[in-house]
Amino acid sequence: HVLDHQHENTLTRHISNERDNYHILVDVTNAVISQSSKENLLTSLLNCLHPYFKIKELSIIETDKGRCIQRDGRIIGNDIQTQCFFFNDISGSVLDIYCSETIIVTGNDLKQLRAEYSDFNIENDIECLILAPLIFRRELVGKVAYMLSDAAQLQEIDIALMQQIAARVALSMHSLRGSQHSTHSQAKSTDILIEETYDHYQIFDDIISQSEVMSNVLDQVAMVASCDSTVLIEGETGTGKELIAAAIHKMSRRCNRQMIKMNCAAIPDGLFESELFGHERGAFTGAIKNRVGRFELADQSTLFLDEIGDLSLALQPKLLRVLQEHEIERVGHNQLINVDVRLVVATNVDLLARVEDKQFRSDLYFRMNIFPIRLPPLRDRAEDIPLLVKHFTRLxxxxxGKNIRAITQESMRCMTEYQWPGNVRQLKNFIERSVILTRGEVLNAPVHELVGMGQPVSGHVSAKEFSPVAVHNNDETISREAIIEALKESNGIVAGPRGAAVKLGLKRTTLLSRMQKMEISSKDYLVER
Structure with missing residues (x-):
C-alpha cells in the first residue's frame, strides 16, 4: 500500500508538471505565433519567458547570405533593449548554426567562447548559455540562446521544455520567412477559377483552412505536438480527427516512424485485447502463431485510437495501466514488455456523459483529457468551404483525368450555405460525385440535391433535421420518432451507407447507444425476404 501511495504521488506530480508546462507553452505560443517581425518575436518571447525562468536576455540566431545574424534582446529596467550583431558561422563550434543538438555552456567553456568568438555578443553578467536548435519540419532554421545570469538557475529549468519552446519559435520563424501571403481569389468571369491561389494556415500543408476557429485548433496542435502526453480529439463524424492526429504526429519527435492507427469500433470485442496488446501462439482457439499488437508496432511512434468511446469497460483498466506504466502484456504470456508510445485518441461521443452513465471509467477519461482538442463542425467554419471545394475539385x-477549371458562383453559394451534417467527408464525397457528372471545364455540382439553405431545394427534409446536434438537442419523443422513422426507411439496417445512422447524420455507435436507452430494437423494423 505504501508503494502504491508513493506511485500515486509520483504520478500526480508528473501530471501536475505536465499541466504547468502546458500553461507555459500556451503562453509562449500566444506570444510568438502571430508576430509581424523577428524583432517583435524576440521581445514578445523575452517578455513571456522572464516571469517563468527569470531570463533577462536571449538571442535568436539565423543565417543570411553566408553569415550569422544574432538578434539580441535584454531587459533593462522596465524596457527591452534589442540589438543586432553579425558573425561568421564557425562549423564544429557551439555556434555552428547547423548543429541540431541542444548545448549548455557554463564556466570555463563560456569564458573560452567569449574569448574565441568576440563577435557573438554575451554580456559579462551571463553565467550560463543554453543553445537550442530551431527545427521546423526537420530543417534547421537557426538557434535560440537562453542566457542565465545565475548558473544555479539551470537546476530549476527543464531542458526538454526549453526545446519545446524553441520548436514554437522555429514555427513562428518559418511563418515570418513565408509571410508573403498569396492573393485572395478574384473572379475573372462569372465563374470562380479553381486554380486561383488561396490562403491557408501555412504550417499545415494537409489541412485546408483560413477560419479563425480552425486557426485556434491548429495553434493547439502546434502547442502539443512536441510533447509526449496523450491527446484527446473530439468532434463530429467527418470533421477530420484522423487528419489532426496525423498533423500532431508529423510535428512530433516521433515523425520518422509510421503512425499506427486502429478504429475501436471496427474490432470485435473478442479480438480487441489481441489487437491492442498482441498474443502468444496457443493463447486461444485460432491463435496459430505469435502476433504483435498495435502498441508494440507503435513503439517509438504514435498510436491513434479512433472511436475510443467504443472501448469496452473490461479493457479500459488495461489501457490505463499502459498509460501509467508504459508496459504491456501479450494475451497468453506473463512477461511484461516495455513500450514507448505516444497515444492520440479520438471520439465523436460525449465521453464525460459516458463517465456519468458508468459506461466509461473516470480515471481513464481524466488521464486522456490532459489536452483535449475540439474540432468544429463544417457548419461553424463556412469561410473554409470555398477553399475545400476548390481543393477537392482540383484533387x-x-x-x-479531367480538366475542370471553374465552378459557378451559384453552385459555390449553395455549397457554402448548406449545413453539411456529414462535415468535410460529406463535402468531399459530394465533390467526387460532381466531378463524375462533369463533362466540360465547369464543375457540374448537383446542388439541387442539397438541402438546408432557407427553404429546402428539394423535397427532402432540411439539413437541421439531419444534424447530429439537432438530433441530440431534440426532446426524447421527437428523437425517438426520428429514429423509428429512419429505421423504417432503412428496413431495420443501422450501419452502412443506407443505414439509419447515415440518414440521421449520427455515428453507428451513437445511434445504438440512443436506441438502447430508448429500448428501440432494430429487429422490429427488419424486412423479411
Missing part, C-alpha cells in the same frame, strides 16, 4: 479531377 479529384486530376485523379480522374
Amino acid at each position: 479529384i479531377s486530376k485523379k480522374m
Whole structure:
C-alpha cells in the first residue's frame, strides 16, 4: 500500500508538471505565433519567458547570405533593449548554426567562447548559455540562446521544455520567412477559377483552412505536438480527427516512424485485447502463431485510437495501466514488455456523459483529457468551404483525368450555405460525385440535391433535421420518432451507407447507444425476404 501511495504521488506530480508546462507553452505560443517581425518575436518571447525562468536576455540566431545574424534582446529596467550583431558561422563550434543538438555552456567553456568568438555578443553578467536548435519540419532554421545570469538557475529549468519552446519559435520563424501571403481569389468571369491561389494556415500543408476557429485548433496542435502526453480529439463524424492526429504526429519527435492507427469500433470485442496488446501462439482457439499488437508496432511512434468511446469497460483498466506504466502484456504470456508510445485518441461521443452513465471509467477519461482538442463542425467554419471545394475539385479531377477549371458562383453559394451534417467527408464525397457528372471545364455540382439553405431545394427534409446536434438537442419523443422513422426507411439496417445512422447524420455507435436507452430494437423494423 505504501508503494502504491508513493506511485500515486509520483504520478500526480508528473501530471501536475505536465499541466504547468502546458500553461507555459500556451503562453509562449500566444506570444510568438502571430508576430509581424523577428524583432517583435524576440521581445514578445523575452517578455513571456522572464516571469517563468527569470531570463533577462536571449538571442535568436539565423543565417543570411553566408553569415550569422544574432538578434539580441535584454531587459533593462522596465524596457527591452534589442540589438543586432553579425558573425561568421564557425562549423564544429557551439555556434555552428547547423548543429541540431541542444548545448549548455557554463564556466570555463563560456569564458573560452567569449574569448574565441568576440563577435557573438554575451554580456559579462551571463553565467550560463543554453543553445537550442530551431527545427521546423526537420530543417534547421537557426538557434535560440537562453542566457542565465545565475548558473544555479539551470537546476530549476527543464531542458526538454526549453526545446519545446524553441520548436514554437522555429514555427513562428518559418511563418515570418513565408509571410508573403498569396492573393485572395478574384473572379475573372462569372465563374470562380479553381486554380486561383488561396490562403491557408501555412504550417499545415494537409489541412485546408483560413477560419479563425480552425486557426485556434491548429495553434493547439502546434502547442502539443512536441510533447509526449496523450491527446484527446473530439468532434463530429467527418470533421477530420484522423487528419489532426496525423498533423500532431508529423510535428512530433516521433515523425520518422509510421503512425499506427486502429478504429475501436471496427474490432470485435473478442479480438480487441489481441489487437491492442498482441498474443502468444496457443493463447486461444485460432491463435496459430505469435502476433504483435498495435502498441508494440507503435513503439517509438504514435498510436491513434479512433472511436475510443467504443472501448469496452473490461479493457479500459488495461489501457490505463499502459498509460501509467508504459508496459504491456501479450494475451497468453506473463512477461511484461516495455513500450514507448505516444497515444492520440479520438471520439465523436460525449465521453464525460459516458463517465456519468458508468459506461466509461473516470480515471481513464481524466488521464486522456490532459489536452483535449475540439474540432468544429463544417457548419461553424463556412469561410473554409470555398477553399475545400476548390481543393477537392482540383484533387479529384486530376485523379480522374479531367480538366475542370471553374465552378459557378451559384453552385459555390449553395455549397457554402448548406449545413453539411456529414462535415468535410460529406463535402468531399459530394465533390467526387460532381466531378463524375462533369463533362466540360465547369464543375457540374448537383446542388439541387442539397438541402438546408432557407427553404429546402428539394423535397427532402432540411439539413437541421439531419444534424447530429439537432438530433441530440431534440426532446426524447421527437428523437425517438426520428429514429423509428429512419429505421423504417432503412428496413431495420443501422450501419452502412443506407443505414439509419447515415440518414440521421449520427455515428453507428451513437445511434445504438440512443436506441438502447430508448429500448428501440432494430429487429422490429427488419424486412423479411
